[in-house]
Amino acid sequence: MEGxxxxxxxxxxxxxxxxxxxxxxxxxSRRDFLKFVQLTMPDPEHIEDTxxxxxxxxxxHVGIANALERVERxxxxxxxxxxxxxxxxxxxxxxxxxxxxxxxxxxxxxxxxTYNEDFAHDFGSDCRSVMMSPQFLQxxxxxxxxxxxxxxxxxxxxxxxxxxFVGRGGSITGRGGNIILDDPIKDAVEAQSPTLRETLWxxxxxxxxxxxxxxxxxxxxxxxxxxEDDLVGRLTDPMxxxxxxxxxxxxxxxxxxxxxxxxxxxxxxxxxVLWPQRFDQEFLxxxxxxxxxxxxxxxxxxxxxxxxDLFRREHVQYYSRKQRPTDLKVFxxxxxxxxxxxxxxxxxxxxxxxxxxxxxxYLLDCWWERAPADVVVxxxxxxxxxxxxxxxxxxRGHITKAIGPFLRKRMxxxxxxxxxxxxxxVGNKVQRAQSMxxxxxxxxxxxxxxxxxxxxxxxxxxxxxxTRHDDFVDAFDLLGLGLxxxxxxxxRSAQVLTPKVGTIAWLKWSSDMEKQNRKQAYAGGW
Numbered sequence: 337m338e339g340x341x342x343x344x345x346x347x348x349x350x351x352x353x354x355x356x357x358x359x360x361x362x363x364x365s366r367r368d369f370l371k372f373v374q375l376t377m378p379d380p381e382h383i384e385d386t387x388x389x390x391x392x393x394x395x396x397h398v399g400i401a402n403a404l405e406r407v408e409r410x411x412x413x414x415x416x417x418x419x420x421x422x423x424x425x426x427x428x429x430x431x432x433x434x435x436x437x438x439x440x441x442x443x444x445x446x447x448x449x450t451y452n453e454d455f456a457h458d459f460g461s462d463c464r465s466v467m468m469s470p471q472f473l474q475x476x477x478x479x480x481x482x483x484x485x486x487x488x489x490x491x492x493x494x495x496x497x498x499x500x501f502v503g504r505g506g507s508i509t510g511r512g513g514n515i516i517l518d519d520p521i522k523d524a525v526e527a528q529s530p531t532l533r534e535t536l537w538x539x540x541x542x543x544x545x546x547x548x549x550x551x552x553x554x555x556x557x558x559x560x561x562x563x564e565d566d567l568v569g570r571l572t573d574p575m576x577x578x579x580x581x582x583x584x585x586x587x588x589x590x591x592x593x594x595x596x597x598x599x600x601x602x603x604x605x606x607x608x609v610l611w612p613q614r615f616d617q618e619f620l621x622x623x624x625x626x627x628x629x630x631x632x633x634x635x636x637x638x639x640x641x642x643x644x645d646l647f648r649r650e651h652v653q654y655y656s657r658k659q660r661p662t663d664l665k666v667f668x669x670x671x672x673x674x675x676x677x678x679x680x681x682x683x684x685x686x687x688x689x690x691x692x693x694x695x696x697x698y699l700l701d702c703w704w705e706r707a708p709a710d711v712v713v714x715x716x717x718x719x720x721x722x723x724x725x726x727x728x729x730x731x732r733g734h735i736t737k738a739i740g741p742f743l744r745k746r747m748x749x750x751x752x753x754x755x756x757x758x759x760x761x762v763g764n765k766v767q768r769a770q771s772m773x774x775x776x777x778x779x780x781x782x783x784x785x786x787x788x789x790x791x792x793x794x795x796x797x798x799x800x801x802x803t804r805h806d807d808f809v810d811a812f813d814l815l816g817l818g819l820x821x822x823x824x825x826x827x828r829s830a831q832v833l834t835p836k837v838g839t840i841a842w843l844k845w846s847s848d849m850e851k852q853n854r855k856q857a858y859a860g861g862w
Contacts, residue, residue, distance in 0.1 A: 358386050362474040366440065369408070370401040373432045376471045394611045395602050396592050397424055403590055404433050407554050408440065412588050416568055417558040418637040419592040423611055429558045430459045430518045434499055435466045437514075439476035442495035445513025447547055451522040453503030457488035459518070460501035464491055505539050512549040517557045520567055524630070527562035530792040537570055537578065564639040564649075565791055577654045577785040594620050594635035646766065646773045647797040654790075655782040660698055664690025668725040668754075669818060671810035672712070672734040684712050685811040688723045691819065697781045702789045704808065709739045713746050720747075720754040729818035731810070732758040759817055766801055769809065771816030 365372035374389035382388045391397075396419065406412045419425055430448060437444060450456045464486060466472055473479065480494040492498040500511050504520050520536055521527050548555070561568060570578040572589060594615065596604035604610075609617050624631040633639035670686040688701035701723065703715045720728070735743065735758060747754070761768045775781050776797075783790050793808045800809045 358474065361386050362471075365475045369405050369433065369436055370398060372436050372475060373397075373401070373428060375475065376432065376435070376466050376469060378471065391424075391427070392613065394424075394613065395604075396610055397428065399590065399592070399602055400425070400428055403588070404429065404556075407556060408437060410552060410554075413552070413554050414587040415554070415556045416572070416587050416589045417556070417592070418561055418568060418590070419558075420594045420610065420615075420635045420637075421560050422615075423592075425558045425560075426459075426518055429516060429556060431462045431466065433556075434459075434463050434516065435472060438467070438491070438493060438497055438499060439472065439479050441497065442479060442493040443497045445497055445511070445549065446499045446516065447508055447511060447513055447544070448499060448501050448516045448518065449504060449506070449520065449544065450518045451504050451520055451526070453489075453506055456501040456503045456506075460488040460491065460499070463499065463501075464488070467491070504536060508543065508547055512547040514553050515544060515547065515555045517544070517555070517559075517567075519559045520557075521559070521562050524562055527566060528795075530565075530788075530795045533563065533565055534788045534791065536567060540567060561633050561637045561639045563633070565795075566639070569639070577783070577790060591637050593637050597636075646769055646800060647776055649794070649798055651777045651779065652794055653779050653782045654785045655698060656785050660700075660784075661690070661692045664692055664698060664700075666690050666700070666723050666725045667815065667818060668719065668723065668728040669811045669814040670716070670728070670730045670734070671807050671814065672730065672738050673706070673807075674734050674738050682706070682805065683807050685807045686716060686719055687808070687811045687815065688719060688725065689815055695780065697775060697815070699781070699783050699790075699793075702787070702793065702808075704789055704792070709742060713739050713743050716743065717746055717750055717752050720752050721750070725754060727818065728754050728756045729814045730756065730758050731814065732760045734758070757818070759814070759821065761814070761817060765806065765810070765813075768813045768817065769800070771820055772813050775816065 361371060361375055365375050370393065374391050374393065375386070377389050377391040379385065379388035379390050400417060403412060403415055403417070407415055417425060417429070430450070434446060434448060437446065448456065448459060450459065467479070467481070482492045482494050482496075486492070489501050490498060498511075498513075500508065500513075502508055517540070520540070521532075526532050545555070557567065557571075559566075559568065563569070564573065565576065570576050571587060572584055573579055574581075574584075590601050592601065592610055594610050596602070596606050596608040596610070598606060600606075600608075602610075609615070609620065620631075620635065623635065666688065667690075668686065668688050670684065672684050673682045683704055683706045686703040687699065690698045690700050692698070701719065703719060705711070705715075707715070716728075719725075735756065746752075772781070783794065793812075796805065796808050797812070800806055
């Protein structure tokens with residue numbers, strides 16, 4: 337009997353000790369984010385044992401937790417964390433930090449965004465489960481949800497704060513607060529789309545960042561790198577055309593590659609593995625052998641450009657509007673979708689370029705669409721009227737076969753003058769490209785930083801000739817062919833193609849051009 341009483345007393349003492357430990361851990365978890373993560377992820381086989389957790393802490397988790405605590409205290413307002421997949425980033429940032437933040441600051445508002453709405457709502461559901469758990473309520477016993485305002489897309493507190501969970505591009509009108517962006521790009525397929533990357537950038541800069549309610553609000557971006565032109569690349573890479581030095585200075589960047597490199601934020605030795613207990617060196621080396629380029633991107637956070645066999649990213653030059661020369665000689669080239677299959681799948685590209693006195697080429701404008709003939713013709717007329725090119729080059733047969741008579745008719749009706757020259761390329765596409773490959777390699781070609789078509793064009797060039805579509809490259813190469821013809825034997829130079837505007841010679845030339853266009857229009861073509 338005494339033995340049973342002693343056993344009962346011991347059990348009660350152990351229960352009290354466990355309760356005291358749990359209470360102490362709960363108090364510590366209000367201040368220590370990593371302890372909060374461990375407490376709210378108990379070992380399923382030992383729920384009451386506070387010394388055990390399903391969350392296995394590694395060195396990089398400590399680093400991330402310290403940074404997030406500084407975000408919560410207002411010491412960091414802009415934070416970027418990049419690390420390999422399956423290393424706990426979403427578990428810490430999107431599933432645990434949001435509950436911890438709302439527990440400490442129930443009046444705060446927050447927007448959490450990811451690559452689509454369904455995945456965002458999964459995060460919302462996970463956060464709701466954490467905040468309804470007994471572990472969370474022990475840490476924040478005064479916390480409560482506002483009745484009737486709990487859903488996967490919105491968690492509203494009784495104190496007036498809220499967390500909203502939205503997909504990339506989703507509407508957040510009327511909502512504002514701090515921002516957490518977790519993996520805005522889903523996979524490699526999405527990352528390779530210049531249209532999607534541009535859409536993401538516009539949404540981030542024009543929508544998401546405008547939702548910050550005060551100058552003290554924070555933005556946290558956590559992701560795996562998929563592409564050198566992703567959101568992190570545009571914010572932090574000086575070689576990216578969207579890079580802004582003043583904006584880049586605002587961001588605290590924690591880059592955690594699988595294999596450490598020089599100046600590692602965790603003070604690892606070069607080559608040291610990030611999480612050897614989970615992903616050891618043998619596993620990582622196997623991943624690298626399987627897909628070296630993918631490994632560099634996903635595991636090392638150093639996405640490399642997908643260079644083709646001809647054009648190289650390091651040769652690409654950019655210019656801003658303020659840097660554009662004013663004395664450019666303007667030329668136009670176009671690659672038209674001709675034929676049933678081509679018109680169905682390919683786009684028409686019309687490229688406006690300017691050449692300065694040193695033979696540097698500045699790409700000025702680009703029309704790039706899949707469109708019927710009438711839309712293409714009207715676009716050509718508008719480009720002619722806007723830029724007044726000296727010559728317009730197209731591949732022989734492209735205009736005459738598709739839009740010749742209609743184009744001449746519209747030029748006559750709109751009193752638009754432009755000399756159009758259909759040329760015959762010689763050799764295959766790779767041979768045709770050599771002229772522009774050389775110019776780009778010499779740093780003689782400049783792309784505008786601002787337009788969205790720039791990155792789309794560069795992506796196509798870097799993949800050429802190993803790409804399905806080469807519409808831009810075709811129009812681009814015609815520029816080299818046309819400029820070369822001006823300097824060939826017996827050819828007129830670009831300097832004397834058109835008399836100076838406003839002179840008597842120009843008036844006579846303009847009148848002659850109009851008569852010639854009228855004759856050709858009556859002839860029904862070229």
